[in-house]
Amino acid sequence: MSKLNRRDFIATGAALWATALIPVVVRAEPSAPILQETDGIAIALGYKKDATAVDIAKYPKRAGAAGASQFCSNCRLYSAKTDGLGGCSAIPNKLVAGAGWCNAWIPTA
Numbered sequence: 069m070s071k072l073n074r075r076d077f078i079a080t081g082a083a084l085w086a087t088a089l090i091p092v093v094v095r096a097e098p099s100a101p102i103l104q105e106t107d108g109i110a111i112a113l114g115y116k117k118d119a120t121a122v123d124i125a126k127y128p129k130r131a132g133a134a135g136a137s138q139f140c141s142n143c144r145l146y147s148a149k150t151d152g153l154g155g156c157s158a159i160p161n162k163l164v165a166g167a168g169w170c171n172a173w174i175p176t177a
């Protein structure tokens with residue numbers, strides 16, 4: 069294998085790995101069950117259906133004025149459905165509350 073081919077092989081492998089790391093967007097159906105705060109993934113992510121109930125000592129990301137403006141409804145991973153609920157690409161096949169929050173919150177682009 070020449071140096072160029074080896075370099076191409078490594079570049080292709082890196083590109084394939086990068087593609088594999090892109091999260092798959094899984095949308096929840098409108099009839100999907102609602103995420104409960106007691107669900108394992110909700111506990112792991114610090115999810116609360118009422119964002120104002122988040123323990124900011126435990127999750128300082130939601131502290132202060134900037135933190136207080138964070139809700140599922142303005143998270144990049146949220147896709148609104150109906151009745152204040154929506155899908156979340158971090159939590160497949162469950163609906164989350166638009167007024168909720170979890171530690172995976174990221175701003176919209």
Ligand code: SF4
Pocket residue numbers: 115139140141143144145146155156157158159164168169170171172173174
């Ligand atoms: S990732 Fe975003 S939409 Fe999903 S539960 Fe967390 S804050 Fe809500």
